[in-house]
Amino acid sequence: MQPVHDVAAPARTAKGWPQRLFGRWWRRQSPARQDRYATLGPLVSVLLFLAAIITAFWYLRNEELEREQASVKRDTEIAQQQIRLRLIENQEQLVRIAREIGTRSIDQEEFLGQAASFTRERPEITSLVWIGANRARRASYSATTFQAETGALVEPAGTQRPAEPESAFDAARELRQPVYSRPFNDRNGNAVFQIHVPLIDRAAFAGSLVAEYSVESLVRYFVPAEVSNRHAIALLDANDRTLASTVSAMPGVTSRRAQIVHDVPVAPAGNGLFLRGQGYRTSIGLIGNTLFWMVAALSVLTVWMLLGTWRHMRRRVQMQSALVSETNFRRAMENSMLTGMRAMDMEGRITYVNPAFCAMTGFLESELIGRRPPFPYWPPDRFEENNRLLQQELQGRSPAGGIEVKVMRKEGSVFDSRMYVSPLIDPKGQQTGWMTSMTNITEAKRIRDQLSASHERFTTVLEGLDAAVSVLSVQQSELLFANRSYRLWFGADARGHALLAGGEPSPFANSEFGDTIESLGGLPTTELTEAGSDSREVLIEPLRKWFDVRTRYLQWTDGRLAQMLIATDITARRNAENLAAHQAEKAQVTSRLVTMGEMASSVAHELNQPLTAITNYCNGMVTRVRNEAISKDDLIAALEKTARQAQRAGQIIHRIRAFVKRSEPQRQPAQAKAIVEDAIDLAGIELRRRNVAITTYVAQRLPMLMVDPILIEQVVLNLVKNAAEAIDNAQLPPKRRNIELRVVPRHTPEEGGVIEFTVTDMGPGLKEEVIARMYEAFFSTKTDGLGIGLSLCRSIIESHRGRIKAQNLYNGDSVVGCRFSFTLPVDISRSES
Numbered sequence: 001m002q003p004v005h006d007v008a009a010p011a012r013t014a015k016g017w018p019q020r021l022f023g024r025w026w027r028r029q030s031p032a033r034q035d036r037y038a039t040l041g042p043l044v045s046v047l048l049f050l051a052a053i054i055t056a057f058w059y060l061r062n063e064e065l066e067r068e069q070a071s072v073k074r075d076t077e078i079a080q081q082q083i084r085l086r087l088i089e090n091q092e093q094l095v096r097i098a099r100e101i102g103t104r105s106i107d108q109e110e111f112l113g114q115a116a117s118f119t120r121e122r123p124e125i126t127s128l129v130w131i132g133a134n135r136a137r138r139a140s141y142s143a144t145t146f147q148a149e150t151g152a153l154v155e156p157a158g159t160q161r162p163a164e165p166e167s168a169f170d171a172a173r174e175l176r177q178p179v180y181s182r183p184f185n186d187r188n189g190n191a192v193f194q195i196h197v198p199l200i201d202r203a204a205f206a207g208s209l210v211a212e213y214s215v216e217s218l219v220r221y222f223v224p225a226e227v228s229n230r231h232a233i234a235l236l237d238a239n240d241r242t243l244a245s246t247v248s249a250m251p252g253v254t255s256r257r258a259q260i261v262h263d264v265p266v267a268p269a270g271n272g273l274f275l276r277g278q279g280y281r282t283s284i285g286l287i288g289n290t291l292f293w294m295v296a297a298l299s300v301l302t303v304w305m306l307l308g309t310w311r312h313m314r315r316r317v318q319m320q321s322a323l324v325s326e327t328n329f330r331r332a333m334e335n336s337m338l339t340g341m342r343a344m345d346m347e348g349r350i351t352y353v354n355p356a357f358c359a360m361t362g363f364l365e366s367e368l369i370g371r372r373p374p375f376p377y378w379p380p381d382r383f384e385e386n387n388r389l390l391q392q393e394l395q396g397r398s399p400a401g402g403i404e405v406k407v408m409r410k411e412g413s414v415f416d417s418r419m420y421v422s423p424l425i426d427p428k429g430q431q432t433g434w435m436t437s438m439t440n441i442t443e444a445k446r447i448r449d450q451l452s453a454s455h456e457r458f459t460t461v462l463e464g465l466d467a468a469v470s471v472l473s474v475q476q477s478e479l480l481f482a483n484r485s486y487r488l489w490f491g492a493d494a495r496g497h498a499l500l501a502g503g504e505p506s507p508f509a510n511s512e513f514g515d516t517i518e519s520l521g522g523l524p525t526t527e528l529t530e531a532g533s534d535s536r537e538v539l540i541e542p543l544r545k546w547f548d549v550r551t552r553y554l555q556w557t558d559g560r561l562a563q564m565l566i567a568t569d570i571t572a573r574r575n576a577e578n579l580a581a582h583q584a585e586k587a588q589v590t591s592r593l594v595t596m597g598e599m600a601s602s603v604a605h606e607l608n609q610p611l612t613a614i615t616n617y618c619n620g621m622v623t624r625v626r627n628e629a630i631s632k633d634d635l636i637a638a639l640e641k642t643a644r645q646a647q648r649a650g651q652i653i654h655r656i657r658a659f660v661k662r663s664e665p666q667r668q669p670a671q672a673k674a675i676v677e678d679a680i681d682l683a684g685i686e687l688r689r690r691n692v693a694i695t696t697y698v699a700q701r702l703p704m705l706m707v708d709p710i711l712i713e714q715v716v717l718n719l720v721k722n723a724a725e726a727i728d729n730a731q732l733p734p735k736r737r738n739i740e741l742r743v744v745p746r747h748t749p750e751e752g753g754v755i756e757f758t759v760t761d762m763g764p765g766l767k768e769e770v771i772a773r774m775y776e777a778f779f780s781t782k783t784d785g786l787g788i789g790l791s792l793c794r795s796i797i798e799s800h801r802g803r804i805k806a807q808n809l810y811n812g813d814s815v816v817g818c819r820f821s822f823t824l825p826v827d828i829s830r831s832e833s
Helices: 008-028 031-102 108-121 163-175 215-222 225-230 286-336 355-361 380-394 442-464 484-490 495-501 511-520 525-529 571-598 600-626 632-660 672-689 709-729 768-773 789-799
Strands: 125-132 137-142 191-201 204-214 232-236 242-245 260-265 274-279 340-345 350-353 403-408 414-425 431-440 468-473 479-482 534-540 545-555 561-569 668-670 693-698 703-707 738-748 752-761 803-811 814-825 827-831
Touching: 031 108, 031 191, 031 204, 031 215, 031 225, 031 232, 031 260, 031 274, 031 286, 108 125, 108 137, 163 191, 163 204, 191 215, 204 215, 215 232, 215 242, 225 232, 286 355, 340 355, 355 403, 355 431, 380 403, 380 431, 414 442, 468 484, 468 495, 479 484, 484 495, 495 534, 495 545, 495 561, 545 571, 600 632, 668 672, 668 709, 672 693, 672 709, 672 738, 672 752, 703 709, 703 752, 709 738, 709 752, 709 789, 709 814, 789 803, 789 814
Parallel strands: 693 738
Antiparallel strands: 125 137, 125 204, 191 204, 232 242, 232 274, 260 274, 340 350, 340 431, 403 414, 414 431, 468 479, 468 561, 534 545, 545 561, 668 703, 703 827, 738 752, 752 814, 803 814
């Protein structure tokens, strides 16, 4: 028996080899990778199928585009051929007419007849013109109401000729052959171009025959209808500007460029004109589009379902990982937080405590889980109170702000804590217990008690102040704080704050604060609070009291901008200052009286001279009248001399009365020159008696002073008189018996612009100990002096915001004189003429 051979065995072996190889590779993959491959395999297949469909449609679209391009090219060349043939035919006829004109076979009337016949058969030609060699129009025929642009010399006034006809005319004259001009716009704004055919008369240039073409007519009559129905044909110039087209664009709308464009030149013109054929891609068919979108939609749906399955699997894995991470995170957070957490069921049994709770109480987790009240961390003396709080907690009546309780550690120490209670809700919305958070507030409570005690002490200090302290909100004009003194004087009303601030009940409603609050509205609060305090003195009429008021802005505890005001009662000080000012005024008058008393002998001598002269004049006139030895003119002259001497005596008395007259200090605009002249007039009596000369220099155009002129005159007189006494008492020789008085403007960094008065003498000077004490009251180097002159001088100058000083003048180590100087601030708004 022959063995039977299985012929299909090798085929099965060959067929099963790839399957076994793939199966072996598949089994080596992990389950997660197998799931990924099982999901990505169908996704890749669908994507490949969609790519094949897209490639097929792309191929069909390109084939259609090539067909459309060929159609556009063919139609454009057909239109070009039609226009070209027409232009050549017209050019031949124009050359014939030009030859007849050049050989003088026709005159102007015959030319007009041929031109009319020529243009009637050719609607694209709008006019025919005969131009001479000098560009003068010989004859012209126009198929329209407008004359052709020829570049002729004779044109209507104010008409601007296009350059194209002139260029074509020049080219025809040079080349002696027909020339086409570049397209241009005629007077009616229509696009045209011309052909210039030269006229040759006996080999000489005799002008040209100009035919003007309408670009629009060329397109209208010589683009076949079947071509214009299929595609848009347009004539363009060299600048790509559309001159005429078979398709009219909407006014004001920029048409989009065609997808398919073919350009060809317009022969034989050669003037930059070219034809452009435009085509658009047509649809590939409704059936094809529907099929494509059906395939695309099914592919997208399949991909979306596969992606959804893949994302669902990934989401499940991510949720598992997130759950593990969340559990670990919550466990780490509960183990690391400093707030103790405790959970209880509805019966009050402890079901959970975190490590922080165990660390606070000192008990282990095993010692607390499952315990019922009383809990081991309750102090023995507070069982009843803690049990009451627990029942309140289990009933859900715990306050939202928490409760303070005492907690005992395992080792027996007690600390203060605050507990917050919230219900535990399961996923079904049912309450399963209560969660309590506990924080140690021992240190916080200690700090709070210290702050409370500090606030009480601070309030006690403010209440005990004799000054009124108040704080007012800037926006709401609300009194935020007032101490006892403020309430005693003004009550609890914000009106007192406004009065002290110098305004109405709202210190920011009046003109003084109105501008301030407007400017403050846009400034940061920090810039206002960092600003310094403002001090002012205010008289409160209802209380008849003067207050020294200091204000500043600050940020209140709730963040609002507020104004703090501290008002100190200075009524007694103001009364004392007024009394001192009154005494100083009396002292000034007394000083002037003393000065005049010291000058009494000089004044008497000064008055004795005019009085003696008056007596002598009167006695002489009486004697001469009795003897009848005086004429009328001599009598009048003697009486005038007597009157002048009496006037001189009266001026001396008037000046002395004005100087010693007691009056209220009154500052007014004054000129330094006038003050110096009045002082020198008074001092002149003493200077002449003591045989001392004085030299004065007052600078020109000095600014105006705002001073009391009598007081400043008193200072100048005292300084000059003291210098004269020092020189006379030292019995100096005549060359040193002089005084210099200078008044000049100065500017110093400390005082700014001032006027300086300087009195310099050549006397023996002052001792150092005298310079140190010379401004003390009742200190004097004179045996009969009162010691109030220089003290009053200093007070007067400082009351005018000036400065006074004295210094010795030296020549080597020897004192050769003394200089007194004082300064007065100037009123820069005024100046002396």
